[in-house]
Amino acid sequence: MDVLAMSWILRLLGRFHPTTIHFPIAFLLVAAVVELLGILRKKPLLTECLYPALAIGSLGAVLAAALGWADAASLRFDPDDRFTLAVHRWLGTAAALLSSAACVYDLASRRGASGGSRVVFRTLLFSSAVAVAVGAHFGGILVYGHDYYTSALTGNGAPAPTTDAPHPSPTAKALRFQEDILPVLEHYCVRCHGPKKQNGRLRLDSRAGVLQGGKLGPSIVPGASARSPLYRAITDPEPDTRMPQEGQPLPPELIHRIQAWIDEGAP
Numbered sequence: 001m002d003v004l005a006m007s008w009i010l011r012l013l014g015r016f017h018p019t020t021i022h023f024p025i026a027f028l029l030v031a032a033v034v035e036l037l038g039i040l041r042k043k044p045l046l047t048e049c050l051y052p053a054l055a056i057g058s059l060g061a062v063l064a065a066a067l068g069w070a071d072a073a074s075l076r077f078d079p080d081d082r083f084t085l086a087v088h089r090w091l092g093t094a095a096a097l098l099s100s101a102a103c104v105y106d107l108a109s110r111r112g113a114s115g116g117s118r119v120v121f122r123t124l125l126f127s128s129a130v131a132v133a134v135g136a137h138f139g140g141i142l143v144y145g146h147d148y149y150t151s152a153l154t155g156n157g158a159p160a161p162t163t164d165a166p167h168p169s170p171t172a173k174a175l176r177f178q179e180d181i182l183p184v185l186e187h188y189c190v191r192c193h194g195p196k197k198q199n200g201r202l203r204l205d206s207r208a209g210v211l212q213g214g215k216l217g218p219s220i221v222p223g224a225s226a227r228s229p230l231y232r233a234i235t236d237p238e239p240d241t242r243m244p245q246e247g248q249p250l251p252p253e254l255i256h257r258i259q260a261w262i263d264e265g266a267p
């Protein structure tokens with residue numbers, strides 16, 4: 001199989017990281033809680049549930065960690081996210097290793113005469129649960145940004161703009177940044193290009209920010225949508241470089257609205 005097809009398959013597999021990750025999180029936490037309850041009650045509890053949960057959780061963690069490595073290899077990350085990515089990646093990998101070690105240790109000690117040390121087993125189990133929980137939190141930050149929780153309190157996180165054009169036709173009334181464009185950018189772009197995160201050193205939460213642009217220079221050329229990096233970014237046929245990154249493309253109506261606004265001179 002040629003390298004290109006391999007990388008395509010790897011990229012596709014990587015996309016299943018977010019789907020598979022939830023199972024090991026749940027199962028490993030269940031296993032840890034069951035063991036914890038056993039400690040509190042001072043007698044082993046629900047062991048017939050603990051070991052299957054641990055086994056499924058650790059298999060899932062190994063799979064999800066592998067898919068996570070594949071996923072990260074095919075995504076572009078902002079330099080600002082490197083630290084978050086590293087913490088997420090290594091805690092996830094640690095969770096996979098620690099939970100597998102807990103499984104193996106348990107199996108080995110059942111076979112052995114000594115029965116193994118419960119302390120060692122618990123240390124492995126609890127540290128894998130902590131690693132998976134904290135690692136998942138950093139994964140959430142990576143996807144949703146640092147302000148995901150707080151934005152719900154402060155009322156950022158704009159509601160979805162309507163896709164039906166506010167005006168019967170773009171020429172009936174000129175499109176304005178504030179009323180027609182900003183709501184679209186706020187909904188689809190500002191979590192990565194706003195006050196909290198400036199991926200590509202670009203802010204899209206004001207007309208000035210759009211005009212100033214980012215690393216590539218001004219993100220629009222008023223009057224010429226085809227030469228505007230912002231328009232090119234939302235119509236890019238290549239999913240890896242298309243904006244919004246990691247998301248569905250904008251609905252065609254909104255793409256047309258942005259195109260019309262730029263071509264009208266971006267008022």
Ligand code: HEC
Nearest residue numbers: 188189192199200202214215216217229230233243244245
């Ligand atoms: C999930 C995060 C994310 C979202 C959402 C997102 N972007 Fe981006 N964007 C990025 C990253 C990361 C880069 C930097 C890529 C690079 O430098 O290689 C970028 C770069 C860009 C650039 C190039 C900037 C420059 O000058 O280098 C443009 C234009 C852009 N985005 C437009 C948009 C638009 C328009 C939207 C909304 C429709 C959007 N982005 C939504 C992550 C995002």
